[in-house]
Amino acid sequence: MPTVSIPRKEQIETAATDLFKSRGYAATSMRHIASKVGIEAASIYSHLKSKEHILIKICFKMAKEFIEGIKLVQKTNVTSEAKFKAAVISHVNIITGDIAASAVFWNEWRHLSEPLLSEFVAMQREYEQAFKLIIEQGVNEGVFEVRDISFTVMAMLSSLNGIQKWHNYTLPPEELNEAFATFFAQGIRKQVEE
Amino acid sequence: MPTVSIPRKEQIETAATDLFKSRGYAATSMRHIASKVGIEAASIYSHLKSKEHILIKICFKMAKEFIEGIKLVQKTNVTSEAKFKAAVISHVNIITGDIAASAVFWNEWRHLSEPLLSEFVAMQREYEQAFKLIIEQGVNEGVFEVRDISFTVMAMLSSLNGIQKWHNYTLPPEELNEAFATFFAQGIRKQVEE
DNA sequence: CCTACCGATCGGTAGG
DNA sequence: CCTACCGATCGGTAGG
Numbered sequence: 001m002p003t004v005s006i007p008r009k010e011q012i013e014t015a016a017t018d019l020f021k022s023r024g025y026a027a028t029s030m031r032h033i034a035s036k037v038g039i040e041a042a043s044i045y046s047h048l049k050s051k052e053h054i055l056i057k058i059c060f061k062m063a064k065e066f067i068e069g070i071k072l073v074q075k076t077n078v079t080s081e082a083k084f085k086a087a088v089i090s091h092v093n094i095i096t097g098d099i100a101a102s103a104v105f106w107n108e109w110r111h112l113s114e115p116l117l118s119e120f121v122a123m124q125r126e127y128e129q130a131f132k133l134i135i136e137q138g139v140n141e142g143v144f145e146v147r148d149i150s151f152t153v154m155a156m157l158s159s160l161n162g163i164q165k166w167h168n169y170t171l172p173p174e175e176l177n178e179a180f181a182t183f184f185a186q187g188i189r190k191q192v193e194e
Numbered sequence: 195m196p197t198v199s200i201p202r203k204e205q206i207e208t209a210a211t212d213l214f215k216s217r218g219y220a221a222t223s224m225r226h227i228a229s230k231v232g233i234e235a236a237s238i239y240s241h242l243k244s245k246e247h248i249l250i251k252i253c254f255k256m257a258k259e260f261i262e263g264i265k266l267v268q269k270t271n272v273t274s275e276a277k278f279k280a281a282v283i284s285h286v287n288i289i290t291g292d293i294a295a296s297a298v299f300w301n302e303w304r305h306l307s308e309p310l311l312s313e314f315v316a317m318q319r320e321y322e323q324a325f326k327l328i329i330e331q332g333v334n335e336g337v338f339e340v341r342d343i344s345f346t347v348m349a350m351l352s353s354l355n356g357i358q359k360w361h362n363y364t365l366p367p368e369e370l371n372e373a374f375a376t377f378f379a380q381g382i383r384k385q386v387e388e
Numbered sequence: 389c390c391t392a393c394c395g396a397t398c399g400g401t402a403g404g
Numbered sequence: 405c406c407t408a409c410c411g412a413t414c415g416g417t418a419g420g
Contacts, residue, residue, distance in 0.1 A: 024305075025218075027220035040389070041414095042390070042392090042416080043390070045416070111218075148373065150362050150364040151365050155377060158353045159352045161352070162353065162355070171345050179342065183346070183381045187380050202405095225399095236405080239400070239401080244400080245399065
């Protein structure tokens with residue numbers, strides 16, 4: 001039974017992603033990546049154009065996944081609370097689906113150079129905006145109540161994107177979903193009396 | 195009226211903190227720091243031992259502030275909800291008090307080397323533990339209800355420590371306090387009926 | 389995919 | 405606080 005070997009290009013990208021997460025992009029050298037794969041640094045350039053191109057691929061792959069996820073949620077025809085929870089769950093699933101890439105996406109994007117840097121930031125804003133709209137809908141329907149929508153979105157996204165730093169995964173991914181969705185939904189639910 | 199000049203050592207530390215925040219520790223060179231202060235790189239060593247010593251000072255200064263803050267809260271004799279809110283407010287105040295140092299504290303500590311690295315991590319754990327105890331108290335008194343205390347603490351701290359990345363400070367610091375305290379307290383408050 | 393190598397830059401020291 | 409400099413390491417290329 002011959003095992004299907006992983007393409008070298010993918011091996012390099014995976015090794016780089018792990019190293020970018022643990023050491024940071026700037027502190028990771030092409031020699032570190034090559035050594036992890038078992039080849040020489042110069043050989044990487046047979047498969048990939050540059051160190052930054054690896055970073056670009058990781059960052060934009062994740063950004064696209066997040067945006068795609070929330071667009072799917074927007075199209076569904078459910079209550080605003082269900083939509084909100086679905087958006088949170090989508091986000092958690094993408095992160096737990098690739099923790100290393102999520103860490104690079106969140107911590108290393110500043111090392112992108114123009115014009116891709118601006119393009120990346122624009123995608124982040126687009127994503128935040130989509131989240132805002134979902135919350136706004138709930139506010140208009142009287143099920144949510146927030147002090148400031150921008151605050152709420154930033155607080156939530158910081159929390160979710162912080163998962164990649166947790167030393168302590170007490171909950172399995174499926175439960176993490178629900179825990180976040182409930183925690184946040186309750187945090188913005190309109191209080192009947194206080 | 196002679197202006198009191200800021201000591202060169204402090205100037206260097208401030209410049210370094212800002213650069214560590216914006217470029218990251220690894221991507222910041224002693225020449226960058228020196229240039230920002232207006233001296234030569236070699237001159238920094240008349241004031242400071244090494245690049246890592248600057249990082250050490252920033253990280254431990256912040257860690258101590260956080261621990262000191264929550265210890266003060268623990269000593270107060272108020273309801274568990276008030277104590278919880280005070281702990282959140284203490285955290286927000288420390289961050290907004292020095293955003294750049296907070297960013298370095300949260301994003302760059304992995305560049306510390308042993309044995310200080312382990313010491314730093316132990317301080318983070320101590321802080322998390324203090325937060326857990328406050329929540330536990332509220333759970334035992336029947337005012338809070340959480341799925342998992344570790345989850346709650348990690349989710350909250352990720353959110354709070356994420357403030358330094360916000361591009362969007364919609365709320366002034368005093369309101370940020372209250373917004374966080376209310377958002378989280380509501381997120382863990384025991385629900386009468388659902 | 390390798391060997392051999394490039395110019396640039398790094399943290400830090402010597403000596404004043 | 406500066407000039408001059410050290411060995412190490414960097415991202416990347418030439419040529420096979």
